[in-house]
Every structure is written in structure tokens, then in C-alpha cells.
Amino acid sequence: MDARFEPNGVVALLTDFGLSDPYVGQMKGVLLARFPAARIVDLAHGVPPQDVRVGAFFLARSRASFAPGTVFVAVVDPGVGSERKLLAAVEDERLYLAPDNGLLPAALDARALLFELDPDRCALPARSRTFHGRDVFAPAAAWLANGGALDAIARPLHGAPTGGPSIRAVRRSVGEVHTEVLFADHYGNLVLTATPDDLGGDPRGWRAEAAGRAIGFVGTYAEAGSGEACALVDSFGSIELAVRDGSAAAELGLHRGDPVVLRRNPC
The missing domain is CATH 3.40.50.10790 (S-adenosyl-l-methionine hydroxide adenosyltransferase, N-terminal)
Structure with a gap:
């Protein structure tokens, strides 16, 4: 280039x-x-x-x-x-x-x-x-x-630029991925630092655990019931927590930097 x-x-x-x-x-x-x-x-x-x-x-x-x-x-x-x-x-x-x-x-x-x-x-x-x-x-x-x-x-530029904060900060262990809330969007959806790549490319068979709740994955917002918390892959290509017809930020009480665990479901 x-x-x-x-x-x-x-x-x-x-x-x-x-x-x-x-x-x-x-x-x-x-x-x-x-x-x-x-x-x-x-x-x-x-x-x-x-x-x-x-x-x-x-x-x-x-x-x-x-x-x-x-x-x-x-x-x-x-x-x-x-x-x-x-x-x-x-x-x-x-x-x-x-x-x-x-x-x-x-x-x-x-x-x-x-x-x-x-x-x-x-x-x-x-x-x-x-x-x-x-x-x-x-x-x-x-x-x-x-x-x-x-x-x-x-x-x-002479020398290296100032190092940047990671937008992909995750920690992996067997059967689980530790991620965090990056930000809440206008709808109260909570965008995480994790992506489907951290789950082997396919979030099916995984769940999110946050605010003392286990939250299942769906393909689209419409697959969740009204008022139901869900996890999904958003338009950014990130893992997101959402509440159908509501605000995940308000419902779960989570903010930027709060931890979320993605855990593989038992067989």
C-alpha cells in the first residue's frame, strides 16, 4: 500500500x-x-x-x-x-x-x-x-x-503512535468467554467486546450470563418474546444483549465495562 x-x-x-x-x-x-x-x-x-x-x-x-x-x-x-x-x-x-x-x-x-x-x-x-x-x-x-x-x-510519523485501547478485549477459558459491555446504543442494546469468532463462529449452543441471569441466543430480535432478554449477533458483527421491545441497559442494569460471561450450554 x-x-x-x-x-x-x-x-x-x-x-x-x-x-x-x-x-x-x-x-x-x-x-x-x-x-x-x-x-x-x-x-x-x-x-x-x-x-x-x-x-x-x-x-x-x-x-x-x-x-x-x-x-x-x-x-x-x-x-x-x-x-x-x-x-x-x-x-x-x-x-x-x-x-x-x-x-x-x-x-x-x-x-x-x-x-x-x-x-x-x-x-x-x-x-x-x-x-x-x-x-x-x-x-x-x-x-x-x-x-x-x-x-x-x-x-x-517518526516512532510508534500512542497505543490504543482494545475494542476486542476478551478472555477465553474452556467452554466460556469473558467479555464486557462496550457501550449501550440508542435502544439500550448492550454491545459487547466479543464476536462470533470467539464462540467458534456460531453462537448456537451458547448462552450469556449477566446480572444474575442466563440469556439465550436468538437469530433476530423478533425471535424473542416481548420483554424477553436475548443475545444475538448485531449489525456490527458483535455479540449484543437486547430486550425485545425494551432496553437491555435498563432491564439488566449494566453499564460500560461491566462483565458478561458467554458459556457453552451443557450437552
Whole structure:
């Protein structure tokens, strides 16, 4: 793989900013002021505050949905204003911008080419120390999405990037897999760090144990009875706990980081 990148004008934004404040709108304003033809996609702005791992998961599970030539801007940046670096990465003809806090290594393959952005070459003339999403990443994204050269604003990264939190943290033993809740989605479904690969590729014959309950696997939400807790493979390709017509997060009382055991059913 090389660092060639042909932009298609799409910029995908992923942040933990939420939508009740003007931060997302300000980023878009900067982008459009510099590249009015940009096509901006809001990938997600509901990453839990400062949760780099969930941000990495969202990016890892979403990037293949976008065409080559997309510029991704992933700003989950609890270290903003510190000495941490600002990164660009190229992989599979897509370009990614994010702080050097482990998000990109957790989301991308090891073969991604990494670069360090030079803020003096791409930032707004007067930049805030607390909002690099608007003042550095947005103008950099506009430059790159409009066909600007990466090497004009970045240089190859020297040394390794900051290591990322694992989005696939599991512990296996005979007949069981110890996993944890990664996040709860809008519906209260609990997405786990485990995937069907951890169960030999087929979850049939397994059950989930959480909050003092044994929860059986189903193929779809509709296979569970109304109000029934179930486990299934979700659209991310992860194992998920759900409640038909309800919220697993509320019903089971589980939160990010809480343990779940996947255990093989007795023969």
C-alpha cells in the first residue's frame, strides 16, 4: 500500500461533542468556508464523552461503508491542548485525521501509513488550545478533501503512535468467554467486546450470563418474546444483549465495562 489518495469530496465526522452545543456546527462552518463543495456526513456525535475506545469501535465498524476517497475526522480528544500529536493515516484509499491518543491504532489495521500533522501549516491563524477539532482538524480536512497534498501539511510519523485501547478485549477459558459491555446504543442494546469468532463462529449452543441471569441466543430480535432478554449477533458483527421491545441497559442494569460471561450450554 502507498499513500496515494484521491478525494471524493466526502468528509465524515465522528466526535463526542453531542448536538446540544455549537461545536459540530462550528466544525462544519470551517470546513465549508474552505471547501464549499464538501459533502459532510455526520457519522456520529454521540460517542460517550472522552471514550476513545467507543470512538475507535465506531470508526472501525463504519469505515467500510464509505467509498474510497473519503476523509474521516475522528475527534474524541480528552488530551486537547497537551503535547500529544495530531495524526493523519491512509489505508485502503481512505484518509483519517485524529489525535494521537490510541484511537487510530485501535480502529485501523497495522498496515495503515501514519503521518504527523503540522498545525502551523493547516490550522486557523488564531487557534484555540481547547478546540483543535474546529481550528486544526476541520481546515486540514477541507484542504485534503479538496485535493490538497498531504505532504504539504504533514510528515511521516517518526516512532510508534500512542497505543490504543482494545475494542476486542476478551478472555477465553474452556467452554466460556469473558467479555464486557462496550457501550449501550440508542435502544439500550448492550454491545459487547466479543464476536462470533470467539464462540467458534456460531453462537448456537451458547448462552450469556449477566446480572444474575442466563440469556439465550436468538437469530433476530423478533425471535424473542416481548420483554424477553436475548443475545444475538448485531449489525456490527458483535455479540449484543437486547430486550425485545425494551432496553437491555435498563432491564439488566449494566453499564460500560461491566462483565458478561458467554458459556457453552451443557450437552
